[in-house]
Amino acid sequence: xxxxxxxxxxxxxxxxxxxxxxxxxxxxxxxxxxxxxxxxxxxxxxxxxxxxxxxxxxxxxxxxxxxxxxxxxxxxxxxxxxxxxxxxxxxxxxxxxxxxxxxxxxxxxxxxxxxxxxxxxxxxxxxxxxxxxxxxxxxxxxxxxxxxxxxxxxxxxxxxxxxxxxxxxxxxxxxxxxxxxxxxxxxxxxxxxxxxxxxxxxxxxxxxxxxxxxxxxxxxxxxxxxxxxxxxxxxxxxxxxxxxxxxxxxxxxxx
Amino acid sequence: xxxxxxxxxxxxxxxxxxxxxxxxxxxxxxxxxxxxxxxxxxxxxxxxxxxxxxxxxxxxxxxxxxxxxxxxxxxxxxxxxxxxxxxxxxxxxxxxxxxxxxxxxxxxxxxxxxxxxxxxxxxxxxxxxxxxxxxxxxxxxxxxxxxxxxxxxxxxxxxxxxxxxxxxxxxxxxxxxxxxxxxxxxxxxxxxxxxxxxxxxxxxxxxxxxxxxxxxxxxxxxxxxxxxxxxxxxxxxxxxxxxxxxxxxxxxxxxxxxxxxxxxxxxxxxxxx
Numbered sequence: 001x002x003x004x005x006x007x008x009x010x011x012x013x014x015x016x017x018x019x020x021x022x023x024x025x026x027x028x029x030x031x032x033x034x035x036x037x038x039x040x041x042x043x044x045x046x047x048x049x050x051x052x053x054x055x056x057x058x059x060x061x062x063x064x065x066x067x068x069x070x071x072x073x074x075x076x077x078x079x080x081x082x083x084x085x086x087x088x089x090x091x092x093x094x095x096x097x098x099x100x101x102x103x104x105x106x107x108x109x110x111x112x113x114x115x116x117x118x119x120x121x122x123x124x125x126x127x128x129x130x131x132x133x134x135x136x137x138x139x140x141x142x143x144x145x146x147x148x149x150x151x152x153x154x155x156x157x158x159x160x161x162x163x164x165x166x167x168x169x170x171x172x173x174x175x176x177x178x179x180x181x182x183x184x185x186x187x188x189x190x191x192x193x194x195x196x197x198x199x200x201x202x203x204x205x206x207x208x209x210x211x212x213x214x215x216x217x218x219x220x221x222x223x224x225x226x227x228x229x230x231x232x233x234x235x236x237x238x239x240x241x242x243x244x245x246x247x248x249x250x251x252x253x254x255x
Numbered sequence: 256x257x258x259x260x261x262x263x264x265x266x267x268x269x270x271x272x273x274x275x276x277x278x279x280x281x282x283x284x285x286x287x288x289x290x291x292x293x294x295x296x297x298x299x300x301x302x303x304x305x306x307x308x309x310x311x312x313x314x315x316x317x318x319x320x321x322x323x324x325x326x327x328x329x330x331x332x333x334x335x336x337x338x339x340x341x342x343x344x345x346x347x348x349x350x351x352x353x354x355x356x357x358x359x360x361x362x363x364x365x366x367x368x369x370x371x372x373x374x375x376x377x378x379x380x381x382x383x384x385x386x387x388x389x390x391x392x393x394x395x396x397x398x399x400x401x402x403x404x405x406x407x408x409x410x411x412x413x414x415x416x417x418x419x420x421x422x423x424x425x426x427x428x429x430x431x432x433x434x435x436x437x438x439x440x441x442x443x444x445x446x447x448x449x450x451x452x453x454x455x456x457x458x459x460x461x462x463x464x465x466x467x468x469x470x471x472x473x474x475x476x477x478x479x480x481x482x483x484x485x486x487x488x489x490x491x492x493x494x495x496x497x498x499x500x501x502x503x504x505x506x507x508x509x510x511x512x513x514x515x516x517x518x519x520x521x522x523x524x525x526x527x528x
Contacts, residue, residue: 156344157348157350159317159344159348160342160344160348162317162335163315163316163317163335163337163340163341163342164335164337164341164342164361164362164365164366164413165335165337165338165365165366165367166365167365170364170365174350174361174365175350178350178352178353179352181352
C-alpha cells in the first residue's frame, strides 16, 4: 500500500519537474519570439538548437573538449593519488591527525580560485595553470575524507580482527579499506565535481583553449546563440560525468 | 583439581591505566590470581569498572598486564593467540560490509584455515546457532539477537579450545537474552571448550556457569568464587528451582555492597578544578 503511494508520489513529482522545465522553455521561446526581448542578449531557443546541431555536426567542439577533458583527467589523477596516499599516511598516527586535520581543513576553506593569477604566472596561460588549480582545489576534500575514512574506523572492528589473528596486510585489505571506502569515495566525488567546475571556470578567466575559453570567445564576438549551444553542450557533459561518478559511489555503498 | 588441569592460569595480575599520580590514573585490577579448568564455564561478575573486562582482555592477549602473567595451555600470553582463543564481544563486532557467512569465513581467513575448509565450517557453525537461512544477509538486516548468534558462530568456527565472551548479550532485551542463554547452554554442553563469560546479570551467571567469580569494587579483586553444581545442558525450568533462587540470592548478597561502593566511587570521582 505504502509502496504504491511512494510510486504515485514519485510519478507526480517527476511530472511536475518535467512540466516546470517545459514551461521554462516555453517562457523563453515566447519572450524572445513575441515579447521583444533583445535576441543579442537572449537568443531564441530554436536558434540555439540550430547552432547546437551545427556545432555537433561539424565536430568543431572536439579540440576544445579534448583540452578541457585532458586538464580535468590530469588534475583529478594527481589529486586522487596524492590525496589518498597522504591521507592514508596521516591517518596512521593520532598525532599526525591532530596536527594536519585542522590545518588541511583550514586550507580547504581558502578560496583557492584566488591563486589563479599566481598559477598563470608560474605555469602560463595554457593547460598547466588549469591543471594546477584543479589539483589544488580537489586535493583538500580528497585528503580530508581519506583521513576521516581511515582514521576513524570503529576500534571494535580492529580489535576483533586482531583477536582472530589478522596480519597487517589482511587488516588493510579486509578491515581498514572496506570501512574507509565509502567515506573516501564521497571525497573523490566532491573532488571530481570541484575539479570540473574550477577548470571550466578558470578557462573563462585566463586561457588559450578549452570549452570555457570557447564560451567566452563567443560571448565577446556577440554570437550568443552559439554560446548558448556550447553552454548546453557543457551542461550535458558535466551532468553525464557527475552521474557516472555518483553511480559508482552508489554502487559501492550498496550493502 | 590439580594445578596441571588448569587451561588458563592467572598469576598475580594487575592492570593500571595511566601513570600513578596522574589524574587519569586507574588501578583497574589488583593482584589477582585464578586457575580456570579445562572445559569449565567461568562467569566473571562485578560492579562496573571492577576490571572484569580488563581481565578478559588480558587472558585474550589484547591487553598486557602491568604485573603478573597469564598462561593459556602452559603458553604465556603476550599477544592474541587466534589458534587457542576466540572472542565474542558485547558490541556488534561483525563487519557490516560482509554478509553473515562472509563474516564467519573472514575469521577463518585471519586465523589461517585452508580455503577448502572455510565454507563447510562456516555453514556448520551457522547451522548450530540457527542462522542457516540468513547466511546471505548483511548484519544490518538482522536483529540484535541474531547478530550475536552470528558473532558466536564466527567464534565457534575458529574451533579454539577457549572462548572469551565479554557481555555478549549485554545490549539485548531480557527475553532475547533468556533464549540465547538457554541455547548457549545446550550448544556449549556439547563442546569441550573452556569459557570465560563476563556478565552483569546475576540470573545469567547462575544459569550458565560452573563457577562464578565475584569481583569487588575498584581496585578490582576476586572477592569470592561460587560453585554452581548443576549439570549441563540446563533446562529452562532450572530458573524456577529453589536452588537457583538460593544461588542467585547468595550472589546478590555478595555483590550488593560492592555495587554500592562502585556507585559512590563514581559519584565522588568528580574531576578536581
